[in-house]
């Protein structure tokens with residue numbers, strides 16, 4: 152069947168050609184032998200032979216063979232069966248089918264199964280060589296192609312991983328930005344507005360509303376808005392029993408609402424597009440709802456928006472809880488300090504209401520000078536506490552009716568330092584604490600406890616010093632009767648530039664001149680005192 156040609160006809164092996172490993176399967180031994188011998192002579196190809204399909208499968212291992220020659224007609228598993236199995240094991244293996252009974256059907260069948268070529272028996276060895284070279288070349292191209300495809304896939308995979316990574320970094324950054332911004336917000340009012348502004352920015356929504364749940368009155372109250380008129384703040388936006396917001400408040404899960412579902416909400420929040428409605432929870436308890444609408448890119452809200460919204464709201468809820476705890480602690484502390492002052496004044500009938508009057512006079516003077524709100528708030532709080540250190544002064548000294556001995560005077564001079572140390576453990580600002588420590592310093596440096604002079608003495612303490620002196624002069628003391636208002640004014644003028652800051656004395660006297668009587672000043676101050684009460688209790 153095989154026409155064996157003279158070896159002299161063979162071209163020398165291409166030095167670039169590598170030695171191939173070839174599987175040769177034929178049930179006719181002489182064909183196996185002749186072909187095997189021939190193939191071995193080309194480039195020292197290694198030939199592994201098998202007499203049938205089963206044997207061939209036993210010898211075959213994927214990636215160990217570069218090519219296979221199969222006889223189509225064999226007892227047991229035929230060539231097509233073997234071809235199918237080999238292709239299953241190694242997709243890129245070139246398979247040459249040899250047959251002595253060519254038919255179109257058989258040809259189509261084998262090609263379908265992935266055969267690379269046909270050899271029709273009888274064939275010349277030259278044909279075998281040419282076929283081998285061609286299929287191996289094709290196989291190399293195929294493998295190269297597969298490799299390139301693999302590389303491409305790998306590249307695409309890396310690109311998509313990079314994109315995913317970029318997305319995550321962006322997320323991380325957004326989350327970090329939200330966290331940082333929220334950490335900067337110190338008061339609950341600021342926080343609600345912060346939620347609205349941050350949600351508008353990160354969810355790319357034109358309008359955001361923050362509502363609080365009022366379960367007592369069964370309603371939702373607008374507490375902050377972005378992209379809407381501030382006039383709606385404080386208004387009711389529906390009940391807890393109706394609408395999407397009510398459902399979100401009751402069930403604690405986010406929802407997408409459609410305009411037309413809740414007419415009250417639609418009209419107040421100007422809802423024209425679908426809106427995202429998310430609960431604000433502290434420990435699983437819903438206390439607010441955020442409504443965001445009108446995406447700036449016109450797209451619907453995505454799962455990313457939902458995630459960012461949820462993060463923003465849970466982070467804000469933590470901050471709200473902390474602020475609420477802090478605010479109630481501060482309120483507790485302030486009321487403790489105020490009652491300490493009350494206890495101290497109760498001991499001494501002469502100084503009763505002294506702290507309140509000094510506070511009023513100091514605040515009015517500070518306003519006259521034009522100090523800012525933060526300074527006035529500090530003054531309002533700390534002027535009231537200026538003598539709190541007297542709680543540490545012995546009653547026999549504090550309440551003594553006669554003249555104080557030097558020792559007793561030195562003891563009483565301790566009260567600014569004692570006062571400062573009482574408030575040290577408490578949450579007072581440096582400015583507030585310095586009022587308590589320095590309210591007995593003198594402009595000429597002859598005061599106590601530090602002997603500070605001029606502008607070295609904090610301005611707020613210089614103000615309290617004048618107000619304190621004026622009130623002391625105009626009140627009865629155990630050792631002397633009160634001076635009249637004009638006498639006290641005269642005394643301040645005399646001491647201006649010596650004991651007191653002249654500018655503070657000027658502002659103080661200007662303020663005083665606006666009131667005919669101390670009662671009038673008291674009434675005005677009492678009205679302002681309400682502000683103090685609202686601030687600290």
Ligand SMILES: [Fe+2]
Nearest residue numbers: 537538590591
């Ligand atoms: Fe004092």
